[in-house]
Amino acid sequence: MKLDSKIPGGPLETKWERHRFEMKLINPANKRKHRILVVGSGLAGASAAATLAELGYEVDCFCFQDSPRRAHSIAAQGGINAAKNYQNDGDSVWRLFYDTVKGGDFRSREANVYRLAEVSNNIIDQCAAMGVPFAREYGGTLANRSFGGAQVSRTFYARGQTGQQLLLGCYSALMRQVAAGKVRLHVRMEMLDLVVIDGTARGIVTRNLCDGKIESWAGDAVVLGTGGYVNVFFLSTNAMGCNVTAAWRAHRRGALFANPCYTQIHPTCIPQSGEFQSKLTLMSESLRNDGRVWVPAEAGDTRPPHRIPEEERDYFLERKYPSFGNLAPRDIASRSAKEACDAGKGVGPEVGGQRRGVYLDFADAIARLGREEIAGRYGNLFQMYERITGEDPYSVPMRIYPAPHYSMGGLWVDYNLMSNLPGLHVIGEANFSDHGANRLGASALMQGLADGYFVLPYTIGHFLATHRLEPVSTDHPEFRRIEAEVSERTRKLLAVEGTRSVDSFHMELGTLLWNQCGMSRTKEGLEEALTRIPAIREEFWENVRVPGEGEDFNQSLEKAGRVADFLEFAELMCLDALERNESCGGHFREEYQTEEGEALRDDEHFCHVAVWEFRGVGERPLRHVEELEFENVKLSIRSYK
Amino acid sequence: MKLILHIWRQPGPKAPGRMERFDLDGISEHMSFLEMLDLLNEKLTAEGKEPIAFDSDCREGICGMCSLVINGVPHGPEKGTTVCQLHMRHFRDGQEIWIEPWRAKPFPIVKDLVVDRSSMDRVMAAGGYVSVNAGSAPDANSVLVGKDTAEQAFEAAACIGCGACVAACKNASGMLFVAAKVSHLGLLPQGREERMRRVRRMVEAMDQEGFGNCTNQYECEATCPKEIPVAFIARMNRDFLKAALFSS
Ligand code: FES
Numbered sequence: 001m002k003l004d005s006k007i008p009g010g011p012l013e014t015k016w017e018r019h020r021f022e023m024k025l026i027n028p029a030n031k032r033k034h035r036i037l038v039v040g041s042g043l044a045g046a047s048a049a050a051t052l053a054e055l056g057y058e059v060d061c062f063c064f065q066d067s068p069r070r071a072h073s074i075a076a077q078g079g080i081n082a083a084k085n086y087q088n089d090g091d092s093v094w095r096l097f098y099d100t101v102k103g104g105d106f107r108s109r110e111a112n113v114y115r116l117a118e119v120s121n122n123i124i125d126q127c128a129a130m131g132v133p134f135a136r137e138y139g140g141t142l143a144n145r146s147f148g149g150a151q152v153s154r155t156f157y158a159r160g161q162t163g164q165q166l167l168l169g170c171y172s173a174l175m176r177q178v179a180a181g182k183v184r185l186h187v188r189m190e191m192l193d194l195v196v197i198d199g200t201a202r203g204i205v206t207r208n209l210c211d212g213k214i215e216s217w218a219g220d221a222v223v224l225g226t227g228g229y230v231n232v233f234f235l236s237t238n239a240m241g242c243n244v245t246a247a248w249r250a251h252r253r254g255a256l257f258a259n260p261c262y263t264q265i266h267p268t269c270i271p272q273s274g275e276f277q278s279k280l281t282l283m284s285e286s287l288r289n290d291g292r293v294w295v296p297a298e299a300g301d302t303r304p305p306h307r308i309p310e311e312e313r314d315y316f317l318e319r320k321y322p323s324f325g326n327l328a329p330r331d332i333a334s335r336s337a338k339e340a341c342d343a344g345k346g347v348g349p350e351v352g353g354q355r356r357g358v359y360l361d362f363a364d365a366i367a368r369l370g371r372e373e374i375a376g377r378y379g380n381l382f383q384m385y386e387r388i389t390g391e392d393p394y395s396v397p398m399r400i401y402p403a404p405h406y407s408m409g410g411l412w413v414d415y416n417l418m419s420n421l422p423g424l425h426v427i428g429e430a431n432f433s434d435h436g437a438n439r440l441g442a443s444a445l446m447q448g449l450a451d452g453y454f455v456l457p458y459t460i461g462h463f464l465a466t467h468r469l470e471p472v473s474t475d476h477p478e479f480r481r482i483e484a485e486v487s488e489r490t491r492k493l494l495a496v497e498g499t500r501s502v503d504s505f506h507m508e509l510g511t512l513l514w515n516q517c518g519m520s521r522t523k524e525g526l527e528e529a530l531t532r533i534p535a536i537r538e539e540f541w542e543n544v545r546v547p548g549e550g551e552d553f554n555q556s557l558e559k560a561g562r563v564a565d566f567l568e569f570a571e572l573m574c575l576d577a578l579e580r581n582e583s584c585g586g587h588f589r590e591e592y593q594t595e596e597g598e599a600l601r602d603d604e605h606f607c608h609v610a611v612w613e614f615r616g617v618g619e620r621p622l623r624h625v626e627e628l629e630f631e632n633v634k635l636s637i638r639s640y641k
Numbered sequence: 642m643k644l645i646l647h648i649w650r651q652p653g654p655k656a657p658g659r660m661e662r663f664d665l666d667g668i669s670e671h672m673s674f675l676e677m678l679d680l681l682n683e684k685l686t687a688e689g690k691e692p693i694a695f696d697s698d699c700r701e702g703i704c705g706m707c708s709l710v711i712n713g714v715p716h717g718p719e720k721g722t723t724v725c726q727l728h729m730r731h732f733r734d735g736q737e738i739w740i741e742p743w744r745a746k747p748f749p750i751v752k753d754l755v756v757d758r759s760s761m762d763r764v765m766a767a768g769g770y771v772s773v774n775a776g777s778a779p780d781a782n783s784v785l786v787g788k789d790t791a792e793q794a795f796e797a798a799a800c801i802g803c804g805a806c807v808a809a810c811k812n813a814s815g816m817l818f819v820a821a822k823v824s825h826l827g828l829l830p831q832g833r834e835e836r837m838r839r840v841r842r843m844v845e846a847m848d849q850e851g852f853g854n855c856t857n858q859y860e861c862e863a864t865c866p867k868e869i870p871v872a873f874i875a876r877m878n879r880d881f882l883k884a885a886l887f888s889s
Contacts, residue, residue, distance in 0.1 A: 051775040066696065067762050069802055070704040086782060122776070129778035131771045131825065131832045133795040140785025158795060164703055165798060172770035179766040187759060210751055239698040273671040278679055279700050384702065387719075387726050388673075453775045501686045503679070547691050552653070553752040555694055556686065 003256075003611060003626045006414040007111040012632050016115045019415070020458055024465035031056030034464050037204055037219040039191045039246055041068030043163070043445060044428025045225030046170035047452025053182035054173075055457055060217060061174065061183050062206060064190040064241055064558075069171040072227060072239040073448060076163025077284035077381070079147055079155035080127075080445040082120035087144050091152040093117045098633055099150060100443060103329055104408070104436020105585035105601065106635050107259070107609075109628065111415060112433045119454040120446050124156055126453055130169040134158050146327070147286055147441045155442045160284050160380050166445055170452070190558065192486045194222065194250045194424065197478050200469070201250075201424035205479070205486050209558060212551040214487050216474035221423045221460055224250060225452065228407035228429040230263055232566045232573065233518070234510025236404035237269060237282040243562035244569045247411050247430055255419040256624070257612045258432035259409035260569070261577035264439055264586045265519050266405030267333035270388055271348050271357040280403040281388055283381050285441050288326045290365035290374065291398065293317050293337070295358050299344030305359055305397050316340055316358075324640040331438045331586045331599075332640060334402035338519050339597070341401070348399045361397035402519060406444060408435040408586065409576070412611050412626075416459035417451060422467060425460060427451035432609070437585025490550045493560045498543030502560045505540045509533070509563075509570055517574050520588045526578040530571060534618060537567040568617055575612075579623060582606045603635050642668045642734035646681065648693055649741045651750055654757075658750070660739070670730040674717065675700060675707065677729055678740075694753040702726040702866065705801035708808070709754055710741040715805035715864045723803065723866040743804055745813035746851045758804050760850040761818065767846035768839040769822045771832050784830050797825035799867045806861035806869075812853030817861040819843050820877035821869050827880060837884040844881055 008019040026034070034057050038049040041063040049061040063071060083096040096117040101108060128134060128142070134156050135143040147155035158165040177183040188209040195203040195216065203218040229244035230236040251257045268288065270281045296303070297314040316336055318325040328336075337358045340346065346355030366374050371394060375382070382393045389399070410432040411419050417433075418425050428448040435443060512532055516525035540563070548554040583592040583599035584606070592600040607630075613622040643666045651658030665681050672680070675697050682692035698706040702723040709724045711717035716724045719731055732738065742750055747760035786794075800821040807815050823840050826832030832839070855874060862871040 047775070054774045065698055065704070065706060066758055067705075067802065069762075069765075070698055070706050072699065072704070075699045075701055075703050084781070122778075125778040125781045126773075126775055128781035128784070129771065129773045129831055131794075131798075131829050133791050133798050133825065133829065134781075136786050136788045136791040138788050140787050141782050158798075161703065161799065164801075165795075168798065172765065173775075175762065175766040176770040176772065178762075185762070187762075239704065240700060241698050274669055276669060276672055276676055276680060278673075278676050281701050383721075384726070387702075387722060388728070390728070390730060457775070499687075501683055503683060545686060545689075547686055547689070553694055553755065556692060 001613065001624050003412070003420070003624060004414060005109065005626060006416055007109065008415065012110060012114050015111050016118060023458060023462035026461045026465050028056055032058055034058065035060065035219040036221045036223060036460065037217055038062070038223045038225060039204065040071065040225035040227060040430070041171070041174065042071035042073035042225060042227060042428060043167055043170055043448030044452045045071070045223070046167065046174045047449050048223055048225060048427055048456050049183055050170060050173035050177050051453050051457045052460070053177035053180070059177070059183045060186060060219065062186045062189045062191060064188065064209060066187055068174055068185065068187065069168060071167060072242055073167045073445070074164045075239065076445055077160045077282070078286045079145065079157035079162045079442040080123065080166065081154050081442040082124045082156060082446065083117055083154060084121055084124060086142060087153040089152045091154050095152065096120060096154065100434070100440060101436070101633050102638055103438055103440035105438050105599070105638055106436065106603070106607070106630065107584055107628065108434055108436030110630060110632055115455065116434050116447055116450050119450045122454055123446060123449045127166055127169050130173060132158060132165045132169045145286065145289065147289070150440070160286070160378065163445060166449065191226070191246045192249060192561065193482050194253045195479055195482050196253050196421060197472055197476060200422045200467070202472050203474065203479060205482050207486070207490070210553050212549070212554065214483050216479040216483055218472050218474050218479065220464055220469050221425060223425045223427060223456065224411065224430050225427045226430045228410070229569060230404035230407050232510065232570055233404040233514050234506050235272065235277060235280050235514070237266060237280050240279065243565065245562050245565045248565040248569050250411060250419070250424060251614050253421070254614070255421050255424055256412040257409070257572060258412035258609050259576065260573040260612065261517070261580060261587050262408035262437050262585065263404055264330060264406040264408060265334045265402040267330055267337060267402050268360065268400045269403035270385060271399050271401040272351050273349065273389070274351065281384070282403065282405060283385060283400070285330065287360060287378060287381060290377065291326065291360040291362050292364060293326050293358055293360055295340045295345040295347060301345070305347070305361070314340070314345070321640045328640050329438060329440065331588070334519055335588060337400070337402055356401045357399035358401065359397040360400045362393060363397070366394065404518070406439055408432065408437060408439055412609070416462065417456050418459065418463060423463065425456060427456055437587055490557065490561070493544070493546050493557060493564065494550055496541065496544050496546065498545050500543050500545060502544060502546065502556055502563050505536060505544060506563045506566065509536055509567060513570055513573070517577050520590050521577050522590045523578065526574050529574045530578065533567065533571045533574065540564065540567055572612055572621060575621070576610055580606055580610060607635070642670065642729070644668060644732065644735070645737040647737070647739045648754070650693070650753055653752060654749055668729055670728070672729045673700065673725060674711070674727040674729065675725050694755045696755050697725050700725040703801060705803035708743050708756060708803055708805070710743065710808060712739050715743065715808040716866050721866055721868045743808035745807045747807065747813060747815070748804060760852070761802055761804060761815070763850060764815065764819060764843055764846045765822065768835070768842035769826070771826060772835060786829060790828055794825050794828040797821045797828070797869065797873055800869055801867060803866065805864050805866060807852065809860040809864035810853065811858065811860070812856060814855045814861070815847045815852035816855040816874050816877070817865065817869060817871065819847050820873040823877045823880060824873040836880060837887055840877060840880040841884045
């Protein structure tokens with residue numbers, strides 16, 4: 001299969017501008033003749049839906065929550081990057097571009113990342129104009145901080161709730177279009193399949209979560225802004241409902257899946273406290289700006305932190321990465337914490353036979369800046385930590401441990417954010433394109449909004465202007481056929497009537513993946529996972545118990561469908577990890593490391609995107625590659641020493 | 642620890658509901674309240690019974706999806722805490738707990754503990770925005786916003802739209818929710834142009850949706866998980882009066 005990334009020619013700095021000029025436009029009066037289905041209402045989905053409606057398209061927007069404002073973007077804490085250089089500290093579009101490519105361990109597309117850096121400034125303008133209450137200086141200008149592995153201050157923020165404020169901004173724009181009659185909103189409605197007619201994505205099939213009704217929706221383009229898949233690990237920082245279903249169903253209908261093994265494990269989460277836990281809570285890594293990470297220097301030292309003298313502590317990030325110290329990028333910080341715990345230096349309670357935690361200590365920062373200043377910067381995070389753990393981080397160092405947080409992999413898209421299926425567009429975390437093998441802090445919000453506000457609204461017009469789309473309605477036999485398949489699958493889930501709950505399968509799968517396809521991976525481990533996943537899946541379909549009925553509000557059934565898809569997707573993730581015989585970013589294969597234990601890339605053989613084609617459940621998928629070409633940055637060893 | 646739970650069961654919007662008793666053992670004090678309910682649901686599923694329907698998503702106190710009344714108090718006994726962030730260490734072994742859905746006219750029950758809050762979305766659609774299309778914004782630093790103003794606007798913007806304020810109010814008033822949005826946008830220079838129109842339209846929409854009036858009981862402030870102060874209601878009332886004067 002030939003993968004055409006459609007990257008425009010010419011110098012990097014002018015690609016997007018030229019492309020915008022070369023793209024065909026749709027006459028303003030004709031825009032209302034096109035209906036666009038947007039699935040998901042997070043930063044990417046809501047900003048896209050609102051913007052498309054502002055341009056004049058007719059839009060349907062779907063979310064499984066009871067309001068679009070609840071999409072999981074809301075939980076992002078730290079901030080959003082932009083190359084404004086308001087701090088006069090040497091930032092530029094080029095530097096943001098370079099940092100992002102390097103941060104992604106040279107596994108992303110130069111052209112996409114450059115465009116992202118370019119539009120980052122427009123995003124800040126847009127959000128400020130919409131009333132996002134960003135942090136300000138006394139003079140009234142916007143405040144910035146440095147964040148997650150950046151040496152310039154380019155992160156804009158609204159206390160520790162930046163995601164919330166940005167999402168409420170998009171949500172308000174979306175509701176304005178709902179009021180204007182340009183967006184039809186469908187809440188508690190889950191996409192369960194994609195409808196492809198003559199090779200083009202023409203609609204979706206949904207289940208109404210209140211009454212179980214299966215319905216079809218037809219349009220001229222489908223946009224997936226359905227987020228990431230790290231809930232495949234069962235325990236993650238994602239919301240309970242986050243899932244891979246929309247993306248996976250599209251994949252089964254022919255959309256290619258790129259780099260599924262690239263998952264991000266976030267270093268600053270609250271450690272697990274017991275087996276019953278339903279999710280892990282992330283704390284913004286802005287905490288690492290002032291907190292110092294350490295463990296006892298001796299393995300097995302169980303003294304309380306204040307009894308461990310300074311010289312018997314190992315500030316391992318500062319020791320290993322003197323120039324970045326506690327601000328080392330996420331993958332590196334996470335792996336170092338795991339190493340320390342694996343070496344028996346972990347702190348906190350034992351869960352599953354190991355102490356999994358390292359200290360994040362604010363004592364020095366409080367001494368230097370005062371308690372009040374620290375409260376001003378991190379007050380709500382400290383409160384959240386205390387609420388969950390019952391410990392006061394002003395007096396006892398926090399305990400943190402890495403947790404699955406974000407997926408860099410996703411559906412393959414070209415420069416226009418369109419998948420290989422014409423008409424199917426994928427934005428935000430659901431696509432693969434901008435973060436390579438590791439995402440830098442404060443870049444997810446930037447990408448979601450870039451895609452939704454400033455990229456897709458242009459490129460989708462070009463698609464519509466250059467494709468002759470026959471009118472279709474949901475009476476088309478293909479809609480009927482897929483509706484029937486969806487109903488049949490629901491019926492099957494209910495009919496198993498086995499003995500194990502959906503959660504028990506999810507937990508079993510998640511534990512397996514966390515051990516074999518989590519922070520570090522080996523050939524043997526992945527091979528084992530690849531034999532065990534099909535067995536779990538088989539047992540699921542023979543022994544799951546889904547109580548209740550299909551034509552009713554039924555949360556067990558919702559979960560069952562999502563877990564069934566995770567059970568198929570997990571195999572692809574492990575296979576991708578197994579085939580990528582190198583370490584890069586969040587993908588760390590133990591066989592491929594330097595003498596100091598750093599990720600060892602193999603640019604000769606793996607400087608490409610792995611792009612998978614579905615061939616049936618249990619069938620080996622086809623692996624295609626899109627070569628990555630670096631014309632503007634030199635491939636180098638990512639050093640943060 | 643062990644608890645005696647009384648939980649509202651209602652099969653559907655039109656069906657009658659009732660409290661049902663469950664005795665639950667094996668609860669850890671580290672569990673969140675919703676993890677305790679997960680445990681109960683696992684048990685019910687194993688027994689072949691239908692689990693209890695309740696809403697949650699982020700489980701970290703920010704999405705506003707969780708919505709339980711515990712012993713008569715929305716989000717339960719801890720101040721400034723959503724029920725997903727409430728931990729079992731705040732309960733005693735053997736305690737009896739009553740769990741009910743948000744009860745308010747604008748929030749019809751969907752099933753068990755799940756309610757329909759789309760009335761709040763419709764109030765937002767009436768005016769909870771700044772009318773600025775993507776692409777038409779000036780440079781962000783060209784409009785200055787004082788640090789204190791930004792902080793105050795943020796305080797109002799912190800609302801998670803959970804509806805606890807409505808559930809706590811004997812009149813089912815949505816004043817705190819609406820006042821938070823009106824104040825957030827009205828305080829900022831970017832939102833000032835539409836300030837009067839916004840307050841008028843949002844208050845009208847609120848009335849239409851069946852939210853009640855404010856009679857200054859302040860239960861809303863006491864129960865708000867984000868501790869949004871009622872001072873914003875007074876602010877909104879002033880704006881509303883002004884708006885009414887202007888339009889007449
Ligand atoms: S579940 Fe999101 S606020 Fe409680």
